[in-house]
Structures are given as C-alpha cells and as structure tokens.
Amino acid sequence: QKEVEQDPGPLSVPEGAIVSLNCTYSNSAFQYFMWYRQYSRKGPELLMYTYSSGNKEDGRFTAQVDKSSKYISLFIRDSQPSDSATYLCAMSEGTNAGKSTFGDGTTLTVKP
Amino acid sequence: DAGVTQSPTHLIKTRGQHVTLRCSPISGHKSVSWYQQVLGQGPQFIFQYYEKEERGRGNFPDRFSARQFPNYSSELNVNALLLGDSALYLCASSLRTREPQHFGDGTRLSIL
Numbered sequence: 001q002k003e004v005e006q007d008p009g010p011l012s013v014p015e016g017a018i019v020s021l022n023c024t025y026s027n028s029a030f031q032y033f034m035w036y037r038q039y040s041r042k043g044p045e046l047l048m049y050t051y052s053s054g055n056k057e058d059g060r061f062t063a064q065v066d067k068s069s070k071y072i073s074l075f076i077r078d079s080q081p082s083d084s085a086t087y088l089c090a091m092s093e094g095t096n097a098g099k100s101t102f103g104d105g106t107t108l109t110v111k112p
Numbered sequence: 113d114a115g116v117t118q119s120p121t122h123l124i125k126t127r128g129q130h131v132t133l134r135c136s137p138i139s140g141h142k143s144v145s146w147y148q149q150v151l152g153q154g155p156q157f158i159f160q161y162y163e164k165e166e167r168g169r170g171n172f173p174d175r176f177s178a179r180q181f182p183n184y185s186s187e188l189n190v191n192a193l194l195l196g197d198s199a200l201y202l203c204a205s206s207l208r209t210r211e212p213q214h215f216g217d218g219t220r221l222s223i224l
Contacts, residue, residue, distance in 0.1 A: 006154075034212050043116070043202055043215035044155065088154050095210040098145045099168040102154030 003027045006089055006103030015112050019076040023089035023103045026070065030091040033065050034100065035074045038086045047087075048074070049097070079110045114139070116216035118203050124222045125193050133188045133219045137205030143167075144186040145213060146178055147202040155202055161186055162209055198223045 006023045013019055021035075032051055036044035048063040050056045056063045064073040072091075076083055086107045090100040117136045125131055137144050143162045147155035157170040161180035175191045184205075190197060200220050204213035 004154075032212075036215075041217075043204075043217040046212050046214060049212040090154075096160075096167070097212045098143050098160040098162070098204070098206060098209050099157050099170075100145075100155075100213070101157065102147075104152070104154045 001026070002104075003030075004089065004091060004101050004103045007106050008104065009106040010109065011106055012109045012111060013079055015079060015081060015110055017079050017110070019079050019083070019108060019110075021074040021076075021087050021089075021106050021108070023072050023091075024070055025072075025091060025101075027091075027093070027101070028070070029093040030070075030101075031094055032092045032097050032100075033063070033072050034090040034092075034097065035061075035063055036088040036090060036102075037083075038088055038105065040085075044088055051095070079108075081110050081112050084109045116203055116205050116214055118201075118216040118219050120219060121217070122220045122222075124224060126224050127193055127195060129193050130189065130191050131193060131221065133190075133201050133203075133221075135186045135188070135203030135205075135216060137184050137186070137203075138214060141205035141207050141214075142184055143206045143209050143211070143213070144180055144184065145204045146186070146188045147204065147215075148172075149200040149202055149218070151199075158188070160209075167209065193223050195223050197221065 160168040
C-alpha cells in the first residue's frame with residue numbers, strides 16, 4: 001500500500017464549479033504538505049504549502065489539512081478552463097521538503 | 113528570473129548504455145532534488161543534495177548516482193540502462209531544505 005493515496009479521477013466539472021481534490025496518507029511523520037499542478041509535458045508547479053492543520057487560503061485556492069484523520073484537501077473556487085491539469089499532493093517528514101512523497105495525481109477537466 | 117533548467121529535454125538511449133542528466137537550479141537555491149516520474153504516476157524521490165552534500169536517497173538501485181557542483185548545479189547519472197528506466201526525470205530546487213521546491217520541466221528519457 002502506498003504512503004500517499006490520491007483520488008485518481010478523472011474529474012470533469014463545468015466552468016465556475018467548486019472542485020475538491022483529496023489525499024490520504026499513512027505516515028504519521030508527515031508534517032509538510034504541498035499541492036502542485038502539472039500541465040501536460042511540463043514539470044509540477046507549486047500551488048500551496050502548509051505545515052499545520054487547518055485551512056490556508058490563496059486566491060481561489062484553499063488547502064485543508066486534518067492531521068488527526070491523515071487527510072488533506074485542495075479546493076478550487078470558480079474553476080476556469082485554464083485549471084484543467086493534473087493535481088498532485090505531496091508531503092514530507094519534518095521540515096525538509098526536498099524529500100517529498102507524491103500522490104499519483106488527479107486529472108481535472110474544466111469545461112467551458 | 114530563470115526557473116530550474118534541465119538538459120537535455122529529450123533523450124533516447126538503448127539498454128545497457130549510460131546517461132547523464134543536468135540541472136541548473138534557480139539562482140541562489142542551494143537544495144536540489146531529483147525525481148523520477150513514470151507515465152500516469154506521481155514523481156518518486158531519487159536524491160537530494162544540499163550544499164554539495166547528499167541529504168537523502170530514495171529506493172533506487174546503485175546504478176543511479178548524482179552529485180552537486182560548487183555552483184549548486186547538479187548531475188544525475190544512470191548506468192546500465194534498463195527499459196524500466198524510461199520516464200520523465202525532474203529536478204527541483206529550493207533556497208533551503210525547509211522551503212517548498214520548484215520544478216523544472218524535466219528530461220524525457222526513452223530506452224529502446
């Protein structure tokens with residue numbers, strides 16, 4: 001069983017919808033949580049990161065971490081066709097983000 | 113500012129050959145990590161270097177090696193290539209190990 005499990009999708013939503021992307025993990029040592037967006041034939045692009053449980057908001061994006069349930073989420077409000085991509089959750093032990101464990105990604109399509 | 117740059121962009125090799133992949137981190141970034149991303153999966157951690165010292169190694173065979181130079185650029189070497197080494201190889205950098213990483217667009221390696 002993988003340390004990080006991510007809903008595989010694919011997910012298709014209409015423009016303007018609220019999107020919820022989720023990951024669960026089994027390693028209690030994970031303290032650092034990140035979300036990346038990856039367009040086809042490109043490298044992952046950092047969207048958000050957090051150390052703590054609770055919510056962190058940045059524009060249309062909200063990252064939510066529940067360490068007690070070992071569950072993290074990314075919410076996208078007012079989704080746009082340009083949000084169509086693969087979304088990867090990543091996490092690492094302690095404060096070293098350079099040794100991250102990734103989920104396998106959720107592919108999102110936002111239809112105009 | 114230039115992002116993380118990787119070379120070459122694409123590479124085709126045959127089984128048993130050796131390959132060297134190169135990475136230039138964002139200016140001032142001292143932490144460099146390498147990841148392997150197989151199609152349909154998330155990136156898998158291979159190595160991390162910080163201040164020219166190895167800070168971590170993932171679950172990869174000894175055929176994989178890396179190093180970081182005084183200017184913080186890095187090389188990933190893979191010997192005795194196997195068909196299963198076909199993947200996108202990603203380099204990521206950060207200012208310090210506790211900072212989230214920024215990725216390059218990768219080197220796409222195909223083994224025939």
